[in-house]
Amino acid sequence: MTDSTRAVTHDYIPGFYIGDRPQVVTSRFEYEDSYTLERFLATDGYKGLEKCLAGTPAQMHEEVKVSTVLGRGGAGFPAGVKWGFTPAGVWPRYLVVNGDESEPGTYKDRLLMERDPHQLIEGCLIACYAAGLSQCFLYVRGEMALAQERIATALNEAYAAGYVGTNILGTDFSVDIVLHWGAGAYVVGEETALIESLEGERGMPRLKPPFFPAAVGLYGKPTIVNNVETLANLPFVALNGSVAYTAIGTATSPGTRMVAVSGHVKRPGVFEIVNGSTTFRDIIYGEEFSQGIRDDNDLKAFVPGGGSAPWFLPDQLDVPFEGREAGTAGSMLGSGAVMVMDSTTDIPAAALTLTKFYAHESCGKCTPCREGGTWLMRLLERVVAGHGTDADLAQMLEVGQTICPGEMPHASSERLGLEAVPFPYKMTTICFVGPSAWAPLHSALTLFPEEFAARVTPAPKRISIPVTALAAAGADQ
Amino acid sequence: MSRLSDHNVVIAREIIARYPKPKSALIPLVHLSQEQNGYVTTEAMKHIAELIGVTPAEVYGTATFYEMFKFEPVGKYVVNVCGTMSCALLGAGELLHHAEEKLGVKAGGTTDDGLITLMPAECQAACTEAPCLQVNYRFRYRMTTSDLDALIDDLRAGRLDGEIPPHGTLGRTRQTIPDDRAVGAVHPDDVTTGPAWIPMEQDR
Numbered sequence: 001m002t003d004s005t006r007a008v009t010h011d012y013i014p015g016f017y018i019g020d021r022p023q024v025v026t027s028r029f030e031y032e033d034s035y036t037l038e039r040f041l042a043t044d045g046y047k048g049l050e051k052c053l054a055g056t057p058a059q060m061h062e063e064v065k066v067s068t069v070l071g072r073g074g075a076g077f078p079a080g081v082k083w084g085f086t087p088a089g090v091w092p093r094y095l096v097v098n099g100d101e102s103e104p105g106t107y108k109d110r111l112l113m114e115r116d117p118h119q120l121i122e123g124c125l126i127a128c129y130a131a132g133l134s135q136c137f138l139y140v141r142g143e144m145a146l147a148q149e150r151i152a153t154a155l156n157e158a159y160a161a162g163y164v165g166t167n168i169l170g171t172d173f174s175v176d177i178v179l180h181w182g183a184g185a186y187v188v189g190e191e192t193a194l195i196e197s198l199e200g201e202r203g204m205p206r207l208k209p210p211f212f213p214a215a216v217g218l219y220g221k222p223t224i225v226n227n228v229e230t231l232a233n234l235p236f237v238a239l240n241g242s243v244a245y246t247a248i249g250t251a252t253s254p255g256t257r258m259v260a261v262s263g264h265v266k267r268p269g270v271f272e273i274v275n276g277s278t279t280f281r282d283i284i285y286g287e288e289f290s291q292g293i294r295d296d297n298d299l300k301a302f303v304p305g306g307g308s309a310p311w312f313l314p315d316q317l318d319v320p321f322e323g324r325e326a327g328t329a330g331s332m333l334g335s336g337a338v339m340v341m342d343s344t345t346d347i348p349a350a351a352l353t354l355t356k357f358y359a360h361e362s363c364g365k366c367t368p369c370r371e372g373g374t375w376l377m378r379l380l381e382r383v384v385a386g387h388g389t390d391a392d393l394a395q396m397l398e399v400g401q402t403i404c405p406g407e408m409p410h411a412s413s414e415r416l417g418l419e420a421v422p423f424p425y426k427m428t429t430i431c432f433v434g435p436s437a438w439a440p441l442h443s444a445l446t447l448f449p450e451e452f453a454a455r456v457t458p459a460p461k462r463i464s465i466p467v468t469a470l471a472a473a474g475a476d477q
Numbered sequence: 478m479s480r481l482s483d484h485n486v487v488i489a490r491e492i493i494a495r496y497p498k499p500k501s502a503l504i505p506l507v508h509l510s511q512e513q514n515g516y517v518t519t520e521a522m523k524h525i526a527e528l529i530g531v532t533p534a535e536v537y538g539t540a541t542f543y544e545m546f547k548f549e550p551v552g553k554y555v556v557n558v559c560g561t562m563s564c565a566l567l568g569a570g571e572l573l574h575h576a577e578e579k580l581g582v583k584a585g586g587t588t589d590d591g592l593i594t595l596m597p598a599e600c601q602a603a604c605t606e607a608p609c610l611q612v613n614y615r616f617r618y619r620m621t622t623s624d625l626d627a628l629i630d631d632l633r634a635g636r637l638d639g640e641i642p643p644h645g646t647l648g649r650t651r652q653t654i655p656d657d658r659a660v661g662a663v664h665p666d667d668v669t670t671g672p673a674w675i676p677m678e679q680d681r
């Protein structure tokens with residue numbers, strides 16, 4: 001490791017590596033006490049809020065709009081544009097913070113909540129001020145005990161110090177931030193399910209369109225749902241302005257992104273990367289990132305954007321971490337999670353871990369997901385166990401078609417002479433859990449057909465008895 | 478004794494008051510009852526229903542959707558071993574198998590002494606630290622089978638009592654909103670005007 005990479009990890013932040021790169025959301029991670037109010041205030045904490053409150057809400061909203069802060073929760077929708085979708089004159093408006101991080105492969109929101117809770121709180125306040133949101137609910141995944149502890153402590157400190165609550169910093173800006181926590185259900189990360197859950201209901205997604213949460217959300221009122229990392233970007237934007245923010249990254253994907261690289265790499269870890277221009281080759285092989293494949297094995301395939309995303313091959317290593325380019329190449333960036341498989345990987349078994357996950361997490365509201373996901377899982381389990389037939393593989397494609405009719409996005413493969421099918425897909429389900437049970441398996445089947453073919457036997461010939469024979473048998477009795 | 482204790486009723490009322498509608502407190506209150514009893518009892522669900530003004534069936538209906546709520550007694554320690562992709566690629570299967578042998582229970586089971594419940598689990602947002610597990614939602618990273626043996630020995634010997642509270646307790650710090658700083662929750666239908674800091678003419 002060279003001095004210039006300043007790649008350090010600390011035992012108090014397992015898996016995080018600071019590099020010699022711009023830091024928008026991890027600037028305090030090098031301090032062990034980064035989560036305390038004391039450290040926060042000593043490192044420009046709540047300075048962005050002060051600056052924001054010195055201007056009008058409209059000015060702050062405009063700053064976020066021109067900064068093109070893209071949503072980091074999966075869909076990549078610009079936050080400033082979303083805030084503008086609340087209908088004029090309808091009150092109250094709420095902010096719901098999505099801290100339910102549970103997409104397979106994703107590890108970043110938890111870090112941001114555990115390591116810098118005040119930064120998130122400051123981001124929430126800036127969003128509330130700019131978009132006129134009068135109460136904020138910070139929904140943290142139930143299984144994250146430490147994040148809940150750190151946020152509770154930070155909120156208690158921030159209330160006492162006058163940063164949250166009535167008349168913040170002596171202005172007429174008043175907002176409560178309420179820590180709320182879940183109880184274990186992946187689908188609750190979907191924004192309308194999150195709202196249902198916050199209303200005390202089973203976490204099942206609502207049908208949309210016609211109504212998106214910005215128009216009809218929590219208690220039927222306009223509600224902005226933003227991801228933790230999205231909001232954590234706002235203090236930087238408020239303090240340093242859109243010019244400084246857009247100076248990092250590319251025009252379509254400014255700023256940085258938190259990316260978790262896991263699986264068969266030499267150095268799995270979480271990295272804050274420059275958005276838009278960093279390629280998957282950099283991330284997987286770069287000295288300052290994951291440093292290549294373990295044991296110097298060959299790369300077989302990788303998941304570019306969380307368990308829901310279609311897979312990439314070594315052919316796609318030079319695709320940059322940019323939403324549109326990843327889409328054209330046949331997948332998506334999702335939640336910033338790269339899972340790497342080396343040449344030793346049993347592809348059908350790897351796909352099964354994901355199909356199982358989504359089948360298990362189906363909320364049961366729509367049939368193609370509830371039945372289809374489980375069906376795919378059973379077929380695949382049979383194939384992986386070595387009891388499958390070629391009819392099972394055909395059946396998978398048929399079930400997949402009922403979830404995602406038409407052509408399914410996938411990567412190109414020089415080896416197989418395949419052209420890429422760009423993102424997105426069509427779907428028959430309310431949310432993306434159904435398609436996510438199919439997408440990884442579809443990629444595995446399409447990009448590694450030989451591994452499935454080697455696992456199955458020809459389906460036994462069906463024996464059919466002519467009706468006439470049956471009638472004759474019946475007549476005998 | 479499985480209704481909420483007087484002490485917890487005070488906490489429950491504080492939590493309820495933070496929401497514009499009481500039913501929003503349902504999940505936090507079921508957590509509170511699980512913290513008190515180690516699992517969610519029928520009596521506690523009835524009590525919560527009274528507190529938030531819904532039927533016990535509604536509490537049960539919501540609570541059973543969520544994986545973390547246990548409706549039967551579980552061990553003092555629930556060990557959740559992640560089996561999703563990143564962990565599976567790095568040996569989660571063997572880890573779970575080893576845990577089953579060491580504890581003498583199948584995944585989903587509780588040891589005879591009632592100390593440890595072993596559960597297969599899904600992605601825990603620690604994928605770079607695979608394979609990982611949680612004990613009562615406290616992480617253990619990059620686990621080897623010998624790490625697991627040591628962990629179980631430590632749990633049995635009570636050496637982790639300070640670090641890991643009994644099953645049911647999540648964050649050990651609670652949010653408290655001081656009265657003089659609270660804006661206060663208002664029923665959504667009672668809000669008709671925009672917030673003070675948004676000049677009406679500036680709203681789109």
Ligand SMILES: Cc1cc2nc3c(=O)[nH]c(=O)nc-3n(C[C@H](O)[C@H](O)[C@H](O)COP(=O)(O)O)c2cc1C
Nearest residue numbers: 071072073098100101102189190191226227230432
């Ligand atoms: C099944 C499903 C699970 C999701 N899980 C999460 C999650 O854990 N965290 C998150 O921020 N967004 C998640 N999302 C995306 C949210 O619906 C929503 O788009 C996001 O929170 C909006 O915030 P952003 O615009 O700041 O990204 C999920 C979406 C789906 C369909």
Ligand code: SF4
Nearest residue numbers: 363365366369431433
């Ligand atoms: S796609 Fe699956 S998880 Fe999503 S609403 Fe339908 S059944 Fe529920």
Ligand code: FES
Nearest residue numbers: 559564600601604
């Ligand atoms: S796959 Fe195990 S923590 Fe994410």
